Amino acid sequence: MLKTNDLGYWYDRQENSLFEHVNLEFKSGTSYAIVGQSGSGKTTFLSLLAGLDKPRAGQIELNGEPINKIGLTNYRKSHVAIVFQSYNLFNYMSPLNNLLTAMAVTESSHRGDKDYAAEMLRKLGITDEQMKKNVQKLSGGQQQRVAIARTMCCDAKLVVADEPTGNLDEENTKYVIEQFQKIAHEQNKCVIIVTHESDVAKACDHSYRLSKHEFALES
Amino acid sequence: MNFFKRAWLNLTAKKGRSILLILVTSAIMLFVLAGLLIRNAADTATSNAKKSVGATITLSANREAAFKKMRSSTSTSKKSKPKLTTSPVKLSDAKKIAKLNNISSYSATVSTSANAKGFDAISTSSSSNGGGMGMKGGMSSSSSSGDIAISGVTSTASTSAFEEKSSKITKGRGITTADEGTNNVVIESELAKEDSLSVGDTIKLKATTGSKKTYTMKIVGIYKASSSTSTEQGPGATDPSNSVYTSYTFANTVKGSKYKNTADSVTFNVSDPAKVSAVKTAGKKLINTSKYSLSTNDSSYQTVKASMDNVKSFADKIVWLVAIAGTIILALIVILMIRERRYEIGVLLSLGEARWKIVAQFFVEMVMVLIVSIVIAGAGGKFVGNKLGQQLVSQQTTTATTSSTSTQTQGGQPGGGGGAPSGGSKPSGNMNGGTPGSSSSTTTSQKQTELDVSVTVLDLVELGGFGLAIMFLSIMLASGGILRLQPKKVLIE
Structure with a gap:
C-alpha cells in the first residue's frame, strides 16, 4: 500500500541526515510500530508518511503513485488519518462535533451522519452524555479514544499515530492498542505507530527500529 | 461549507x-x-x-458706468458741477428677466421720502447716549429730503426685514400686489403710538419734489421693527420708526411722473442657488449693461x-x-x-x-x-x-x-436717501441704505x-x-x- 523509495531527510546538512536510502513497505490490514531512541528521527519519518512534511531525498508512493503528485493536502484529506500524543482535538467542540467536523473536512462517505459518529464513539466507550460535553471536560484517556474514533470515521486507509499512548495510564494504553489492532485487522487499514514503549511495539504485527540512521525490522 | x-x-x-x-x-x-x-x-x-436659503439677483442702475460717464463729462467741461445720472430700472426689463428659468419670483423696490403733514415724525436725538429713539420733538436729524422714508415694495412679505422676522406685522396686514395703484400704507408701531394712529386711519404725506403734492394715505397695517435695527442707522438717516411701506406704484407717484413703471431696483429670487451664475449670465443678455447692472447675493447659501x-x-x-x-x-x-x-x-x-x-x-x-x-x-x-x-x-x-458678520460690516454702507427700509428681498448688507433686519441673515443660516x-x-x-x-x-x-x-x-x- 505505502512504499518509501530511497527516502532521506536532514535539517541543515546532508552529512547530518536523520536517515537516508530508506526503502520500506507498509501493507493494508497490518499494524507497524516504529521504535527508536529520542531524537533518532522516528517522528520526522512519521510526519513524512503523514504528508505533513516533504522528504529531502527519495519519495513515498501510495498504491504506486508518488504522494507529491497527489498533493500533500489532498493526500492528508483523503488517504491519511493522524493520531497525536496530545490528542489535538477541537477544544471548543463536543466529541460528536469533533467527529462530524473531521468527517466533513475529509469528505468522508459518512459525512453528516450523526448516528454513525455516535456509534463510533460508543464503540470506544464514550457515553451519550460524554459525547455532548465539551471535549476538554473528558479525561486524557477519553480524549485519546475520541481521537481514535475520529480516524475510524474517516475513509483514510492509512492511520499514523505519534506516541498515542504517551499520556495514558496502563489500562488506557492497553485499550488504545487494542483499538488500533481492530482498525488494522477489522477495517483492513494500515496502521503505523511511532512509540518508545516496548509493550506497544510488541502488540503490533511488525516493528521497525530506527537506529544509527537506518531502519531495521525487529519482528 | x-x-x-x-x-x-x-x-x-x-x-x-x-x-x-x-x-x-x-x-x-x-x-x-x-x-x-x-x-x-x-x-x-x-x-x-439650497432649497430654503435661496439666492437673489438684483437688477439696479449701473452706478459704476454712471460714475465713469460723470468723470468723462467733468473732464471735458471743467466749469460745470459734476452730476451723477442713473437710470431707474424699467419694469418691462425686469419682466423679461423674470421669465428666465430658475427665477421663482421678483419684487420691485422704490425708495423715496416725503414730509409728514398733520402728524409728527419721530425725531432722533443726536446725544452721545445713542438712545433717543421715540423722542418726540427732539433735535431733528438734518435731512434735505422728507422726514418720512417711503419704501415702495411689491409686497412687504418678500422684503428681507419681514422674511427674516426682524420686522413683524402687529396689526392689520402688510402690503401686497393687490395694493398696486392704491395709497395704502404700513407704518411703524412707535410712530403709530406717538401719533395715536391705528389701522383704518388716514395720514397725509407731502412730496418734497416735483409738484410737492399732498397725498392722503390709508393705514392698512402696523409693523414692529426689532429694536436692534435702530442702531444700524447711519448719519443723516431718519429714525427707523419713520419708515413706512407702500406699494412701489405709490412711491413712483411721489417721485414724479417720469418714474412711472420703473423701480430703483428689482430683486429676483433664484430657486436653485447653485444656478445663480447661469441666471445672471442669461439675464445680462436681456438688459443694457451700460445702464443697468445685475448683482448676485447668495451669501446666506454660501455661509451654510x-x-x-x-x-x-x-x-x-x-x-x-x-x-x-x-x-x-x-x-x-x-x-x-x-x-x-x-x-x-x-x-x-x-x-x-x-x-x-x-x-x-x-x-x-x-x-x-x-x-x-x-x-x-x-x-x-x-x-x-x-x-x-x-x-x-x-x-x-x-x-x-x-x-459673515465682518463681511457685512465692511459691505454695508451708512444709508443714503433718508434711510429707507430695505426693499430688497433676502440679501442684506446691500447699498439700499439703513436696513432694518440686515443683522438677521446669520440667524437664518x-x-x-x-x-x-x-x-x-x-x-x-x-x-x-x-x-x-x-x-x-x-x-x-x-x-x-x-x-x-x-x-x-x-x-x-
Whole structure:
C-alpha cells in the first residue's frame, strides 16, 4: 500500500541526515510500530508518511503513485488519518462535533451522519452524555479514544499515530492498542505507530527500529 | 461549507472572547456610523439650504458706468458741477428677466421720502447716549429730503426685514400686489403710538419734489421693527420708526411722473442657488449693461454651504481615521487570535483542510461579530452622531457667523436717501441704505445648519459595507500567519 523509495531527510546538512536510502513497505490490514531512541528521527519519518512534511531525498508512493503528485493536502484529506500524543482535538467542540467536523473536512462517505459518529464513539466507550460535553471536560484517556474514533470515521486507509499512548495510564494504553489492532485487522487499514514503549511495539504485527540512521525490522 | 458551522461553534463556545470582540467592533462601528451620519446629515443640510436659503439677483442702475460717464463729462467741461445720472430700472426689463428659468419670483423696490403733514415724525436725538429713539420733538436729524422714508415694495412679505422676522406685522396686514395703484400704507408701531394712529386711519404725506403734492394715505397695517435695527442707522438717516411701506406704484407717484413703471431696483429670487451664475449670465443678455447692472447675493447659501462643507470634511476624516484605526486594531486582535488558535489550525491542516477555508472561517466569525456590532452601533449611533454633530455645527456656525458678520460690516454702507427700509428681498448688507433686519441673515443660516441626524437602513447598509471592508482587510493582514503555518511544527515538534 505505502512504499518509501530511497527516502532521506536532514535539517541543515546532508552529512547530518536523520536517515537516508530508506526503502520500506507498509501493507493494508497490518499494524507497524516504529521504535527508536529520542531524537533518532522516528517522528520526522512519521510526519513524512503523514504528508505533513516533504522528504529531502527519495519519495513515498501510495498504491504506486508518488504522494507529491497527489498533493500533500489532498493526500492528508483523503488517504491519511493522524493520531497525536496530545490528542489535538477541537477544544471548543463536543466529541460528536469533533467527529462530524473531521468527517466533513475529509469528505468522508459518512459525512453528516450523526448516528454513525455516535456509534463510533460508543464503540470506544464514550457515553451519550460524554459525547455532548465539551471535549476538554473528558479525561486524557477519553480524549485519546475520541481521537481514535475520529480516524475510524474517516475513509483514510492509512492511520499514523505519534506516541498515542504517551499520556495514558496502563489500562488506557492497553485499550488504545487494542483499538488500533481492530482498525488494522477489522477495517483492513494500515496502521503505523511511532512509540518508545516496548509493550506497544510488541502488540503490533511488525516493528521497525530506527537506529544509527537506518531502519531495521525487529519482528 | 463546514467552515460556517465551525465559526458558529467557535463563537458560541467561547462566549467571553466573543463578547469582547463584539464590544471592540461595536465601538469601532459606532464611530464609523457617527461619521457617516454626520456626513450624510451635512449633505442633506446643504441640499436643504439650497432649497430654503435661496439666492437673489438684483437688477439696479449701473452706478459704476454712471460714475465713469460723470468723470468723462467733468473732464471735458471743467466749469460745470459734476452730476451723477442713473437710470431707474424699467419694469418691462425686469419682466423679461423674470421669465428666465430658475427665477421663482421678483419684487420691485422704490425708495423715496416725503414730509409728514398733520402728524409728527419721530425725531432722533443726536446725544452721545445713542438712545433717543421715540423722542418726540427732539433735535431733528438734518435731512434735505422728507422726514418720512417711503419704501415702495411689491409686497412687504418678500422684503428681507419681514422674511427674516426682524420686522413683524402687529396689526392689520402688510402690503401686497393687490395694493398696486392704491395709497395704502404700513407704518411703524412707535410712530403709530406717538401719533395715536391705528389701522383704518388716514395720514397725509407731502412730496418734497416735483409738484410737492399732498397725498392722503390709508393705514392698512402696523409693523414692529426689532429694536436692534435702530442702531444700524447711519448719519443723516431718519429714525427707523419713520419708515413706512407702500406699494412701489405709490412711491413712483411721489417721485414724479417720469418714474412711472420703473423701480430703483428689482430683486429676483433664484430657486436653485447653485444656478445663480447661469441666471445672471442669461439675464445680462436681456438688459443694457451700460445702464443697468445685475448683482448676485447668495451669501446666506454660501455661509451654510461653507459651514456644512467643513462639517462634512471633518466627518469624512472621522470615517477614514476610525476605519484605518479599526482595521489596525482588528488586524492585531485577529493576529493574536490566530496565534492562540495555532493548534486548531494545525489540526485542520492535518485533516487536509484548504488554507483558504481556514481563512474563510475566521472571516465568517468576524462577520458574525460584525452583524451584532452593527445592531448595537445602530442603536447608539444616533445618540453619538447627534452629540458630535451638534458640537461640530456649533463650532462651524460660530466661525461662519463671525466671518459673515465682518463681511457685512465692511459691505454695508451708512444709508443714503433718508434711510429707507430695505426693499430688497433676502440679501442684506446691500447699498439700499439703513436696513432694518440686515443683522438677521446669520440667524437664518444658523437655523438652517442644524443637523438632522437619523439612522436609516441605507446608513446601516453603508456601515455594513465599511465593516466588511475593515474585516476583510484585517483578516487579510492577519492571514499571513495561517498561510505560513506548518502543521508539522505545530502538532509534532
